Amino acid sequence: MITFVLVAAALTVAGVIAVVIPLLRGGVGATAPGPAPWAALAATVLLVIGSAVLYVSWSNWPWTAVTPADSPQSMVARLSRQLERDPQNLDGWLTLGRSYIALQEYPLALRAFERAERLSGGQNAEALTGEAEALVLTDESELNGRAARLIERALVLAPDSGKALFFGGAVAARRGDLPLARARFVKLLGMDPPANVRPLIEQQITAIDGQLGGGAAPASATPQLPAPNPGAVVRVNVQLAPSLATAVGASPLFVFVRDPAHPGPPLAVKRLESRFPQIVSLAASDAMIPGRAFAPGQSVQVVARIARSGNPVGASGDPLGQVTYQVGRDGLVSLVIDHLMP
Secondary structure (H helix, E strand, C coil), rough: CCCHHHHHHHHHHHHHHHHHHHHHHHCCCCCCCCCHHHHHHHHHHHHHHHHHHHHHHCCCCCCCCCCCCCCCHHHHHHHHHHHHHHHCCCCHHHHHHHHHHCCCHHHHHHHHHHHHHHHHHCCCCCHHHHHHHHHHHHHHHHHCCHHHHHHHHHHHHHHCCCHHHHHHHHHHHCEEEEEEEHHHHHHHHHHEEEEEECCHHHHHHHHHHHHHCCCCCCCCCCCCCCCCCCCCCCCEEECCCHHHHCCCCCCCEEEEEEECCCCCCEEEEEEECCCCCCEECCHHHHHCCCCCCCCCEEEEEEEEEECCCCCCCCCCCCCEEEEEECCCCEEEEEEEECCCCC
16 A cells, blocks of 8 residues: 555656646747746646545545454453553452453452452452452362352352352352252252353252252252263363474373353363373263263363463463363264464
8 A cells, every 4th residue: 555655646746747847937939928836836736635635535445444353352451451540440350350250361360359359348249259269260179268268258248149159059068068058059049040050050959969868959949950960971082283282291281171151160170191182081070069060961162271381270372272062962072272372
């Protein structure tokens, strides 16, 4: 485009010279008109401005640049810069924490929620729950530690918080308080959760009932689904794209099973040596939270990631691959690690 503009300008100058020089010289002979500087000036203005106006009017060139759609990363970066200018914006820090959770940037999410907690004086249930979620997604054993304490505080502030009830049920189940875990899941079920979340809650209740010896559910509870099939298995053949062969080294391989309709801790996870290709099988015994497993007929996402830092939390530059898997229908599915985390 720049080359075209330069050529067009040169042609315009040439045209101006061809018209203006005869007007400035005037004619030859006594009866010929003399120089006409004003006419030369008028001609120059007409040629330069007129040609520019006509080109802009008739050209199909997109003079107004189309701004590409913002990526999630750029929108989060912009919000982060805004919070640097307005660090007292509680809602902004909560939004930033949720955004980092969605991007799987759990340490950054934790920092954002911690900032929100400080701004609220420890009285914001969403900030407390967000901290707990970020901790659990980083290290599932936090359900026995700080994350558990944060969830209990959140439930005191907001006893009807759906996310706090879900994690609160998991916390109670981890410490062996099955009646409390069941009560929290039943309460959550009575809050009319989304259709894609309801089966997960029902699975929790069913699993707890099995451990309690099949105790009857309260009349308010919704009829439960059958317990997750312990024989349900996800099988993938993990392969590495040749273009990423030099990015492996001795880094461990993590293979996760996630529910794409319900963000949160993976349904199952395995830590393995980075050998390719290798067949990986994940079952209910690989669940991160007892009783929360995948069931036949469920559509899940299987993710394979080489953790170059050794950390189970994803980091920018980690080789990654993923595939959708239908539990109970798909057999051995190929999963290729073929790109890097942004």
